[in-house]
Amino acid sequence: MFLRTRALRRLVLSVAVIGLAGLVPLASAAPSRSVVKPTKVVKPAKKVVSPRLTRGARVAAVRPQIRPEVRRPSIGESSGLHATEDPLDLKSSVALVVDQDTNQVLFSKNPQAVLPIASITKLMTAMVVVESGLNLSEPLTVSQDDVDTEKGSRSRLKVGTQLSRGEMLHLALMSSENRAAHSLGRHFPGGLEAFVGAMNAKAQQLGMVDTRYVEPTGLSSRNQSSANDLTLLVKAAYGHPIIRELSTTQEAQFPVGPRQVQFRTTNGLVRNPSWDIGLQKTGYISEAGRCLVMQAQLAGRKLIMVLLDSAGKYSRMGDAERIRKWLSEGGGGLQALR
Numbered sequence: 348m349f350l351r352t353r354a355l356r357r358l359v360l361s362v363a364v365i366g367l368a369g370l371v372p373l374a375s376a377a378p379s380r381s382v383v384k385p386t387k388v389v390k391p392a393k394k395v396v397s398p399r400l401t402r403g404a405r406v407a408a409v410r411p412q413i414r415p416e417v418r419r420p421s422i423g424e425s426s427g428l429h430a431t432e433d434p435l436d437l438k439s440s441v442a443l444v445v446d447q448d449t450n451q452v453l454f455s456k457n458p459q460a461v462l463p464i465a466s467i468t469k470l471m472t473a474m475v476v477v478e479s480g481l482n483l484s485e486p487l488t489v490s491q492d493d494v495d496t497e498k499g500s501r502s503r504l505k506v507g508t509q510l511s512r513g514e515m516l517h518l519a520l521m522s523s524e525n526r527a528a529h530s531l532g533r534h535f536p537g538g539l540e541a542f543v544g545a546m547n548a549k550a551q552q553l554g555m556v557d558t559r560y561v562e563p564t565g566l567s568s569r570n571q572s573s574a575n576d577l578t579l580l581v582k583a584a585y586g587h588p589i590i591r592e593l594s595t596t597q598e599a600q601f602p603v604g605p606r607q608v609q610f611r612t613t614n615g616l617v618r619n620p621s622w623d624i625g626l627q628k629t630g631y632i633s634e635a636g637r638c639l640v641m642q643a644q645l646a647g648r649k650l651i652m653v654l655l656d657s658a659g660k661y662s663r664m665g666d667a668e669r670i671r672k673w674l675s676e677g678g679g680g681l682q683a684l685r
Contacts, residue, residue: 421636422568423462423656431457435669438662440636441655443574444670444679447582447642448649453679454670458574461557462655465630465638466523467577468565470584473520473594475545476512476531477587483513485534493529497566498632502526503610508603518601520594522610523629525564532563539563553579568634574653577640581651584626585642591626614639616664622671625649629663639663645674 423429428440433456441462444454452458489508504510504518504526515531518524535542539562546560555576561569572580584590597618598611613629616622623644630638636656643650652670657663673679 419633421462421656421658422634423460423636424658426460428457428460428656429658435666435673437654437657437666437669438659439654439657439666441574441653442666442670443578443651443653444674445578445651446648447585447651453650453674458653459557460655461571461573463568463632463635464565464570464572464577464655465632465635466525466565467572467580467628467630467638467640468560468563468570469519469523469528469630470580470590470594470628470640471546471549471560472528472531472563473516473590474549474580474584474587475535475542476516477589478549479535479545481512481535483511483516485512486510487512487515487530487534489526489530490533492533493526495525495529495564495566500525500566503608504603510601514601516589517593517596517599518610520590520628521596521599521612523613524610525566528564529562550576550580553583555579565630566632568632574655577653577655578651581626581640581642581653591642594626594628595624614641614664616641616667637663639667641667643671645671650674 423440431440433442435454437456440457441460442454442456443452443458445452486509489504489506489510491506493504494506495502502525504524510518510527512531512534515524515527518527519531529539532539532542535545542563543560546563547558550558550560553576555572557571557573558576558580559569559571561567595617596612598609600607600609602608612618614624614627617624617627624641625644626642628640636658637654637660638656639652639654641652643652652667654663654666657666659665
């Protein structure tokens with residue numbers, strides 16, 4: 348009995364010890380902790396730096412985009428005159444070359460066509476001014492009335508510019524200055540209306556039956572003439588030494604406000620030593636195309652050239668060169684030019 352009790356106590360004690368051994372790790376274990384994920388650090392976005400632009404690029408970025416100008420066909424082109432063929436393959440739809448002394452026609456292409464003549468008009472403007480006998484030293488002032496409202500063309504003669512009548516005439520012929528030409532007409536006795544009347548009267552006197560003027564600059568497409576008529580005008584204008592001189596000046600300075608401004612001829616052939624030009628005038632508006640009239644001397648012969656309605660910027664000059672070369676090689680039956 349005693350032994351059983353003792354054995355039973357040992358068994359109970361063993362079980363207790365085992366139980367306590369199992370509980371001790373639990374009691375001594377560190378309390379559980381919730382897992383906290385580290386906060387993600389968000390780096391600030393990098394500042395985007397635009398590449399440095401050149402001055403030209405900055406200006407281009409600010410400047411509004413300008414659409415390319417659409418070329419409008421001239422009246423001659425719309426009328427089909429450019430389809431006319433000629434042996435020299437000229438770019439001008441109208442051409443006429445006449446011997447100034449004999450009136451012999453050396454080259455002809457659509458000479459009867461009546462077209463806008465642009466600033467060729469200024470030759471008649473000069474004729475009326477010179478033949479009126481007005482004082483060329485009299486000062487004229489550019490006013491707002493002289494500003495182009497027809498085509499919006501630019502001018503270096505600001506409103507308020509004062510020049511003599513002779514200087515205005517010089518600029519109108521050499522540099523085709525529209526405000527100068529308009530000022531000449533506006534300061535005519537009786538005003539602009541009387542001046543235009545005198546232009547048309549002079550045209551009738553010269554036998555220019557296809558010609559009509561409505562203003563003195565040539566900006567209006569209603570100023571019209573034919574190559575036949577313009578040879579008469581060039582021949583008459585050549586009779587005035589001052590028109591010959593002023594129309595063939597290469598460049599000159601004029602007082603515009605407080606400074607001297609350089610003006611140049613609109614006809615590059617004047618500077619060409621291969622040419623002996625006695626009188627010239629260029630012209631351009633979109634309705635007329637590029638125009639050119641000249642009196643030139645070749646191998647001792649005085650010739651009058653009229654080129655109207657040329658399509659390219661330099662093509663009228665190229666046409667004049669083709670004609671000169673053709674004539675120098677004996678074209679037009681001029682054996683003396685060989």
